[in-house]
């Protein structure tokens with residue numbers, strides 16, 4: 001398999017017993033279907049090790065918005081999509097094999113935006129509440145660019161509310 005950004009061969013690497021395919025040119029990484037979920041929690045040693053390993057190769061990309069072809073299915077163009085409903089981090093997913101390509105820095109971004117199980121539950125409850133509020137009282141009470149002393153979780157809630165208000 002080749003790096004979709006540089007065409008250099010991807011290097012298989014076992015991280016915590018799980019194989020991922022690393023581009024030592026671009027700092028990108030390819031995950032087979034469902035494998036990424038093993039690396040999204042920054043509290044997991046495995047995830048931390050991989051993120052640290054990738055950082056040493058990170059290179060600036062030419063055109064970040066250029067579509068990439070799947071390393072595993074070279075004839076298929078990967079689809080750009082948001083990793084989570086919060087729409088913070090975008091990833092490339094192959095509609096053929098379900099593999100995922102992360103460009104340099106994207107694993108770090110996933111980790112920065114990772115929610116713990118407790119935070120996810122709070123978010124779920126909050127989203128339900130906000131959803132009702134938006135039907136009764138529609139004006140937004142926040143701005144994403146608003147400076148302030150919000151916690152990270154509050155920022156995430158603000159983004160979640162934004163997502164819901166698109167509907």
Ligand SMILES: [Zn+2]
Pocket residue numbers: 070071072073076094095096097098099
């Ligand atoms: Zn594929």
